[in-house]
Amino acid sequence: xxxxxxxxxxxxxxxxxxxxxxxxxxxxxxxxxxxxxxxxxxxxxxxxxxxxxxxxxxxxxxxxxxxxxxxxxxxxxxxxxxxxxxxxxxxxxxxxxxxxxxxxxxxxxxxxxxxxxxxxxxxxxxxxxxxxxxxxxxxxxxxxxxxxxxxxxxxxxxxxxxxxxxxxxxxxxxxxxxxxxxxxxxxxxxxxxxxxxxxxxxxxxxxxxxxxxxxxxxxxxxxxxxxxxxxxxxxxxxxxxxxxxxxxxxxxxxxxxxxxxxxxxxxxxxxxxxxxxxx
Ligand code: SF4
Ligand code: SF4
Ligand code: SF4
Numbered sequence: 001x002x003x004x005x006x007x008x009x010x011x012x013x014x015x016x017x018x019x020x021x022x023x024x025x026x027x028x029x030x031x032x033x034x035x036x037x038x039x040x041x042x043x044x045x046x047x048x049x050x051x052x053x054x055x056x057x058x059x060x061x062x063x064x065x066x067x068x069x070x071x072x073x074x075x076x077x078x079x080x081x082x083x084x085x086x087x088x089x090x091x092x093x094x095x096x097x098x099x100x101x102x103x104x105x106x107x108x109x110x111x112x113x114x115x116x117x118x119x120x121x122x123x124x125x126x127x128x129x130x131x132x133x134x135x136x137x138x139x140x141x142x143x144x145x146x147x148x149x150x151x152x153x154x155x156x157x158x159x160x161x162x163x164x165x166x167x168x169x170x171x172x173x174x175x176x177x178x179x180x181x182x183x184x185x186x187x188x189x190x191x192x193x194x195x196x197x198x199x200x201x202x203x204x205x206x207x208x209x210x211x212x213x214x215x216x217x218x219x220x221x222x223x224x225x226x227x228x229x230x231x232x233x234x235x236x237x238x239x240x241x242x243x244x245x246x247x248x249x250x251x252x253x254x255x256x257x258x259x260x261x262x263x264x265x266x267x268x269x270x271x272x273x274x275x276x277x278x279x
Contacts, residue, residue: 015046018065096243
C-alpha cells in the first residue's frame with residue numbers, strides 16, 4: 001500500500017453480480033462501520049451509487065459478487081489495475097456462490113428454467129481469482145460482521161490480515177452443538193474454514209462449506225469418510241450449494257498429485273476419476 005503521511009487510504013467497495021447481502025452486512029455494523037469509514041476516504045460504494053466513478057488510484061478495493069457479465073469483468077480488471085490491494089468479500093466472489101450450481105447441472109436446462117422465453121448469455125460461473133490477482137479473501141455467505149470489522153481494521157493498521165486456520169468443527173464443538181455428522185447427516189465442518197461462529201450448527205443446520213477450505217484441511221481423509229457413508233451424488237449435492245465442489249476437488253487433486261509424484265507416478269488423472277477411485 002502506498003504510504004502517505006496524514007492522508008487517509010482511498011477505498012472502493014464494488015459489487016459485481018450478487019445479492020448485495022455482504023455489503024448490507026457492512027452497513028449492519030452501524031457505528032462500528034462508521035468508525036472504520038472515518039479512518040478512510042471512501043471513493044466508491046456500490047450500495048450508494050449506481051455507476052462507480054473511477055479514481056486513478058485506490059489503496060484497497062473490496063470486491064463483492066461474481067464476474068458474470070462482460071461489464072462485471074471489465075470493471076473488475078480496471079479496479080485491479082488501479083488498486084494496491086484487492087480483497088474479495090463473500091462466497092460468490094471467492095467460490096462462485098450459489099449461481100455456480102448451474103455449472104454442475106445442464107447449463108441449457110438451468111437457463112431455460114429461469115428465462116423461459118428470453119435468449120440470454122449463459123457463461124460458466126468463475127471465481128474472481130480466475131480473472132485477476134486476489135490479495136485477500138473475507139469469506140462467507142454472507143460475511144460475518146465482527147470478522148469484517150476486525151479484518152478491515154487490520155488491513156488499515158498492518159496492510160494485511162490472516163484468518164486463524166481452524167475448522168468450523170472447532171467453533172461448533174467449543175459451543176457445545178450436537179454433531180450432525182455423527183447423526184448421519186453430511187456436514188462439511190471438518191474441512192471448512194471457521195470464523196462464522198458455527199452459525200448454521202446453532203440452528204441444527206449442517207455446514208455446507210460457504211467459507212471454503214482452511215489450510216491443512218484433510219480433504220482426502222474426509223472424502224474417504226463421506227464416501228463410505230453417503231453416495232457420491234449426495235456428497236456432491238451438498239458441496240455444490242455454495243460453489244465449494246470444484247475447490248474441494250482441486251485440493252484433492254493437488255494432494256493426490258503430490259502423493260503420485262512421491263510414488264513416482266507421472267500422470268495425474270482427472271479429478272472426477274480420483275473421487276470415483278476413492279469410492
Ligand atoms: S456471498 Fe452470499 S450474501 Fe454475499 S453477496 Fe454473495 S450471495 Fe449475497
Ligand atoms: S456438526 Fe459438523 S461442524 Fe459440528 S462437529 Fe459435527 S461435523 Fe463438525
Ligand atoms: S457453518 Fe458452514 S455454511 Fe454455515 S456459515 Fe459457517 S461456514 Fe458457512
